[in-house]
Amino acid sequence: MLSVTENRTERLYGERHPEAKPIYGKTPVSDTPLGWIQIDHTTVDLIIVDPIDRLPIGRPWITIAIDVFSRCIAGFYLSLEAPSATGVGFCLTMVVSDKQTWLEQRGIDASWPIVGKPCRIGVDNASEFHSAAFERGCKQHGIEIEWRPPGQPHFGGIVERVIGTLMTLTHELPGTTFSNPNHRGDYDSDQTSCLTLEGLEHWLALAITKYYHLKPHEGMDEDIPLYRYEQGLQAMAHAGKTIPMPRDPRAFLIDFLPVVRRSLQRDGIIIDHITYYSDALRPWIRLRKEPGSLMIRRDPRDLSQIYVFDAENNYYFVVPYRMLSRPPITLWEHKLARKRLHEQRRDKIDENSLFAAIDEMREIERNAETMTRTARRNRTRRQAVLTSENPANQKQPPTSQEYTEPVSPFEDIEPW
Structure with a gap:
């Protein structure tokens, strides 16, 4: 009979997160950093607690933006609210903002140099991506929207795979719900939960900057995402190109x-x-x-x-x-x-x-x-x-x- 630890290990590594499974088809590519990003949402596979009583309050949502060129995560937005056009705006505000100050405010010693306005955004056909707020904000800043063609899931495969990777990492945290009830088994997610929303945000920042960005990526012939991004910036500089920046991230958000x-x-x-x-x-x-x-x-x-x-x-x-x-x-x-x-x-x-x-x-x-x-x-x-x-x-x-x-x-x- 397997121990609790062995059972948990089997659940973690025996089957991958459903969203991490391969999506077949030719995924569109980008030639420059932030030339194209993909955005999607999911509920986090984790029960969080409130910061005062430390009692469980449920699973939060996360919106993630990934740079297709480098596979770096360009920004994310963690919230207790279901996906909305405004939540997408918050995520995009993080994409365009200098994240070094954001990291320093949280006591995180890491590099996250992805900053600037994307040229194009790849999204699915959810209502928040067809809202007037989202379309208007993108038009205001010269950002092209590319909705995923029906029946062609590979157009969103990059962001879905990174979501699967991050959710698999959360399965190591206390309070995880795993991918589904079958994976969770008799593990008590509520009883073991201890991370607050702020604590989860801090953990995600560490997972992104100190692990995911520095890990060889299978989809890029084992290139490291952060190094790929920096090389792309150097190539743009040699060509006399730069990534456009908003004058004021706060004003940028207002447009969404x-x-x-x-x-x-x-x-x-x-x-x-x-x-x-x-x-x-x-x-x-x-x-x-x-x-x-x-x-x-x-x-x-x-x-x-x-x-x-x-x-x-x-x-x-x-x-x-x-x-x-x-x-x-x-x-x-x-x-x-x-x-x-x-x-x-x-x-x-x-x-x-x-x-x-x-x-x-x-x-x-x-x-x-x-x-x-x-x-x-x-x-x-x-x-x-x-x-x-x-x-x-x-x-x-x-x-x-x-x-x-x-x-x-x-x-x-x-x-x-």
């Missing part, structure tokens, strides 16, 4: 956020019962702009400010809550608060009742001796997004974000 169309009132802009105001709006109030004429973007991770587009001067400026004393909230908290008010049969929902409901829910969380798995997950979600060190989520004073390309108007509102 969902759009809301609203009218300007005398007291500001109202979105989902919350009023926003800035002195920068005063000239527009006097002009009495047409109803629904304002194009606004918002980050679902932090509703305490919105980005309003000034078409005449071609830039976005930041507009905060009218009542600056209100706490930052996430879109998920906002939805839960509205649901709570409806369940209480409140006939009228306004800003005061909305924030009162959020305060009440937070107070219940603080005082609860034992919290439900969903409540712990919501608390973790709020803590993760509102304390994010991503430069795209840093608080800035109400100032402009300039753009060189004109922005066209779009539909009234779209899901993030």
